[in-house]
Amino acid sequence: MMALLAMATVAAAEPPETVRFITCPTYRDTDAGRKSGCWLADDRATGRRYDVSAAPSKPDWNHEILVEGKAAEAPDRCGGIVLDPVRTSVLAGTCTRHMLPAEGYPGNRFSLPKRDVAPMAAARAVPPGPYSTRTFRLFFGFDSAFLMYQYDDYLLDRAITWIRAAKPRTIVVTGYAASGPETVSGRAIAEDEEIARDRAERVTEALVRLGIDRGIISVRTDTRPRPVDDPDADGLVEASRRRVDIEARF
Template sequence: MRNGILIFCCWISTFCAFAQTTTGKYVAFLACPIVRDSKAMPCWLAEKDGTTYYLGQQGSSASAFYPPQLKHQVLVEGFIQDPQKTSCGGIVIDPIVISVMPELDVACTTLLPAEDGLEPPAPVPFPKYEPFSDDTKEFQILYDFDSDYLTLHKTRIAGEAVRVAKIQQPARIEIHAYRGKSKLSDGTILEEKLAMVHRRAEKMFDVFVGLDISKEKIKVIEHEKALGGKGEGDYLNRKLVIKLYK
């Protein structure tokens, strides 16, 4: 059996590196994202306590890096491997996980012009997706903070879970929904809303039923206690787990 998080990591290499033991200085903070234009592709930055960080480059919904949004703060969680390594004018955080915060913040509108010598790296190739093994028993989907939004990458995992369920014809399918806490570098603890557990579970239930999985087979389990809040790896607690039982 292939573990859901490992498969998820193989699909998105950024998460794969983060899920394993990672060296470097861990950082987690909230900030307004900044867009810097470039000769190639716009890049995303964030400034915190007078330091500018490089988050990633603008891409598409199929890119490994799903960009922030202006007029919304971004939660940044990741590692600084080398404080001297910069890109597009900011210290590189790699691996990195970002979450677009749902609340509107009209102060987050900074656009910077292109500057010679402040270019982003070469475009990151689209991640390669391999089908899940037909005998997979567990699938895991990770979420942005306080979000039930299914990006293209997450939708692929849900689709694979349905495909495998139709092959295995399990007697029972369990959908486990969780919420998490994230500890910022300044000690602040962010906790996801309780309602997020139900929203994630309900949306996945609707996905399965909408793709012709009998609702009588599906058991939804909502885990209300917020997990994490310790720093490194907190993003792993914002999740939904699908389990197939014979």
């Protein structure tokens, strides 16, 4: 009995396993108020249905999605195992639109995300010095250079606030692409190498529009990145390869 309890304790202490699969999304039309509908994703290999509503970028029900996430201890309000953290990346493969009625599931009431950007007019607290070389990171969906709302814009806002205060001598923007083929749901997928340049240039343009002198910025790319242990990647290892590094140097 003691041995079984010990095994259960160890199992409970282990971090949740990352699930990663390709599927067509399903929308559940719940009505618990504003933005309460659910996005669901079925892993065809296991038959499990997941709730991916917590993803910062939402699925497009006309296209397949790449799901990457970890199961959370959360109530089932949508009819699936809740993934949080979770990322959903829209792929090129087409899907037939599929919507389910509420079927008794209440859905999720709207709440502000944990990464919520303050209005531009709001004053930012000045980060305290002393300042030294520091790297900020933004993360992207698969084969996408889109800055995700209430995720990448939050990370960019944090970076630009620090850079304005620190006034680094140079800034190196490095775009990464996970171009090495990986097998997901029995399919080989890989990012286009050019997406690394697209990501870096998009972030560079954002920095310039926010007041950084283009003359101090240099752009680089890397198409065989290693994952990074960054808290803003939320422990999603493969997703951490798809990023841009903003390195401020003195």
